Every structure is written in structure tokens, then in C-alpha cells.
Amino acid sequence: MNRDLQNFPILTTERLTLRKLSKKDSEEILQLRSDKEINKFLDRKPSKTLEDALKFINNIIENESDTLFYWAITRTGEYKLIGTICLFEFSGNLKTSEIGYELRTEYQSQGIMIEAASKVLEYAITTLGIKTIDAQTHKDNQSSTKLLQKLNFIKLDNVVGNNINLILFRLTS
Template sequence: MNRNLRTFPILITERFTLRELSKKDSEEILLLRSDAEINKFLDRKLSKTLDDALSFINSIISNESDELFYWAITKTGEDKLIGTICLFDFLVDLKKCEIGYELLTEFHGQGFMIEAIRKVLEYTINTHGLKMIDAHTHKDNQSSTKLLQKLNFKKMEDIIENNPNVILLRLTT
């Protein structure tokens, strides 16, 4: 089903509202995608301008479907994006997808991402009936690895695309 025919799933936690990404998020997306600390473990080109951020947002909006969910994380009652979570690479026959996330540096270490990811996992499992959720992280990104392990993701021995710097963590429900 094309997402344009239905409402994007808004998720609410104790402290956050996870909503659809929009063009008005361009300044915060630029901050996320240009911050050297956030991006040091990611294999992507840094954004340099608002146009780069808008181009990224437009690509997300045009590709959203039942196979890509991209949430803006906002504090409830506020509209400013503080991070993002996405679900992608759905393999319906295997009941599996991948999760990715990022958070503005000033919000690190406050338990925000674990709360937001828990809500997305609940949605993914309960609404889509998925049995496996994968996360790829850099072997040196201990914060991300520890976060995923707190959420019951387990390190897998799989080699990731011949990249020895990336590890696979998997949640099996």
C-alpha cells in the first residue's frame, strides 16, 4: 500500500513525539548531517548547506512507503527535531527490517534514544509483525553498541559487506 493513501504513523512516548519528517526540519537535519561527532562512524558525505539538507529531506519524503519509515524525534509539545529514527530494507518474507538513528550531540547521554527506539520497536513488532530487526554500527561506536544491547540486540558473527569495521546487531522477537 502506498503511504500517500494513509496517515503516517505518529508515535508518542513519555517525553517525545515521533512524527513525519518535513521541509521545516532542514536546519536541524543540516546540524545532524554536518556534525563531525555524529557522523564520524557513518559512511556518508557531510551536508554543508541548507540545500543539502533539503535535498536529503525531499529524497526521504519522495521515497517513504511501507518499506521506509523516517521519524523526526521531537520533545512532546515542541516541534523542533532533536534526532531521527528510520526503518528500512524491509524483507517481508523474512519478517525483517533494519533500524537506524541519530541524535543531536547536545541530547546524548540522557536516555532519549533508548525511549524513542523502544517505541519504534513496539510499533514495528506489533503493527508489522516483524521477527528480526537489524542494526549496523561501526565497531568503535561503543555508545551505539551499548544502546542496542540494552534493547536486547545481540552481536552477530556475520561479516558485513566485507567491511571489518561494521558489526551487525540483531533483535529477534
């Protein structure tokens, strides 16, 4: 799969625009990655400063390739990032990948993530030809579990690797 990174795929839905992450998103990335409620289910070091957020953004921008699609979720007509969604960990034959997502707390329970994820899954399957998409979620993250079930992911394992807190879900096209 070769893609022109100058033409990053911008995806749109009825309410949302999924666009390329930008250095201008640093304040919103800081809010997202420092939110205790969001981070309690993620095994990562929280961002503490604007510099941390910029380092994260720069890392994403530098590593964009055929095996990483990282979208900023925005309301159509607005620039402000309200969440992120990504496809990553593509297999060697590019037929499998993983999906990850996070949404600022104040935008949760509004159907935003199912709308964004549905569009990303459609893109992955129809445009990229992905056959299998995996998702890992914390066993206590009921919102994420319900989202994956609504998106027709099937629960495979209660333990991912050596992590007894992660559940593996899979969608097969």
C-alpha cells in the same frame, strides 16, 4: 503491507513525539548531518548547506513507501527535530527490517534514544509484525553498541559484508 501515507504513524512516549520528517526540519537536519562527532561513525557524505539538507529531506519524502518509515524525534510539545530514527530494508516478505538512528550531540546520554527506539521496536513488532530487526554500528561507536545491548539486540558478526568496521546486531521477536 499497505499503509496510507496520508496517515503516517506518529508515535509518542512519555517525553517524545516521533513524527513525519518535513521540509521545515532542514536547519536541524543540516546540524545533524554536518556534525563531525556523529558523522565519524557513518559512511556518508556530510551535508554542507541547507540545500544539501533539503535534498536529503526531499529524497526521504519521495521514497516513503511500505518499506521506509523515517521519523523526526522531537520533545513532546515542541516541533524542533533533535534526532531521527528509521525502519528500512524490509525483506520481501516484510518479516525483517533494519533500524537506524542518530541524535544531535547535545541530546545524547539523556535516555532519549532508548525511549525512541523502544517505541519504534514496539511498533515494528506489534503493528507491522516484524520478526527480525537488524542494526549495524561502527565497531568504535560504544554508545550505539550499548544502546543495542540494552534493547536486547544480540551481536552476530564483527564484519558486515566487506566492511571490517561494522558490527551486525539482531533482535528477534
